[in-house]
Amino acid sequence: MSQKLIIITGASKGIGLAIARRLLLDNFKVINLDVSSPEKQDTDIEFIKCDVSLESDVLQSFQFIQSKYPEIYGVINNAGIIRDNVIWKMSVEDFEKVINVNLKGTWLVCREAVKIMKQQSFGKIINIASRALLGNPGQTNYSASKAGIVGLSRALALEVGKYNISVNVIAPGLIKTELTDNLPPHVLQKLIDAQPQKNIGKPEDIAEVASFLLNEKTNFINGQVIYVDGGKSIGHVTL
Numbered sequence: 001m002s003q004k005l006i007i008i009t010g011a012s013k014g015i016g017l018a019i020a021r022r023l024l025l026d027n028f029k030v031i032n033l034d035v036s037s038p039e040k041q042d043t044d045i046e047f048i049k050c051d052v053s054l055e056s057d058v059l060q061s062f063q064f065i066q067s068k069y070p071e072i073y074g075v076i077n078n079a080g081i082i083r084d085n086v087i088w089k090m091s092v093e094d095f096e097k098v099i100n101v102n103l104k105g106t107w108l109v110c111r112e113a114v115k116i117m118k119q120q121s122f123g124k125i126i127n128i129a130s131r132a133l134l135g136n137p138g139q140t141n142y143s144a145s146k147a148g149i150v151g152l153s154r155a156l157a158l159e160v161g162k163y164n165i166s167v168n169v170i171a172p173g174l175i176k177t178e179l180t181d182n183l184p185p186h187v188l189q190k191l192i193d194a195q196p197q198k199n200i201g202k203p204e205d206i207a208e209v210a211s212f213l214l215n216e217k218t219n220f221i222n223g224q225v226i227y228v229d230g231g232k233s234i235g236h237v238t239l
């Protein structure tokens with residue numbers, strides 16, 4: 001039987017790479033659309049250089065994929081960046097960059113994927129947001145982009161449900177990747193202390209949920225936001 005195709009963005013490292021590797025175990029064919037080349041060679045993961053914030057890159061990538069593969073089973077929008085600062089020190093460039101990669105990039109990839117999935121009458125879309133969609137100081141750009149991904153996903157789920165396409169969101173909390181490794185140690189410790197379980201998650205924690213959502217047995221889950229954050233989304237720990 002031929003392998004089902006999953007397109008994942010930003011899988012050259014971090015959470016995206018962990019998801020891609022987990023999906024290989026599920027016997028999916030995995031394509032990684034990333035602006036940077038993979039740090040390590042995973043020969044089973046096909047790499048296409050693509051800046052998801054550029055319409056021309058996304059269109060070209062999908063044209064290439066369509067010329068090579070008859071169907072797309074699923075798409076995971078994972079590519080994301082941060083440019084943190086308090087609003088009074090944040091430049092318009094840092095606001096626009098984050099919105100363009102995180103939100104516009106997700107929208108562009110969803111648009112191209114849906115055109116194909118509609119014709120197949122099947123598809124699963126997973127968009128990676130963040131617990132920060134609920135609000136994080138220093139992240140007005142990032143929180144807005146991630147809350148935007150939820151609105152986009154809910155609207156899209158309503159538009160494409162009749163074509164047997166589902167759209168769900170995973171909202172990770174604090175996860176150990178390069179993104180969090182680059183934080184000053186005292187800031188990272190403060191974030192860990194603010195966790196209900198005083199811990200940090202692994203990229204594999206997100207990968208497991210992506211695998212679950214792509215399983216045909218979970219087809220009835222649609223339009224949902226699944227927090228994978230050690231309980232941080234509950235609110236403040238005060239005791």
Ligand SMILES: NC(=O)c1ccc[n+]([C@@H]2O[C@H](COP(=O)([O-])OP(=O)(O)OC[C@H]3O[C@@H](n4cnc5c(N)ncnc54)[C@H](O)[C@@H]3O)[C@@H](O)[C@H]2O)c1
Pocket residue numbers: 009010011012013014015016033034035036050051052053078079080081101105128129130131171172173174175176177178179180
């Ligand atoms: N690490 C965390 O604690 C955490 C928490 C919540 C949400 N997230 C989200 O999870 C996703 C992955 O985060 P990560 O920690 O693995 O980050 P990361 O920085 O380790 O990896 C991000 C990947 O996205 C790629 N990318 C960046 N801009 C791109 C673009 N314009 N086009 C295509 N690819 C691009 C990068 O090259 C990289 O491979 C992001 O959307 C992030 O916002 C991460």
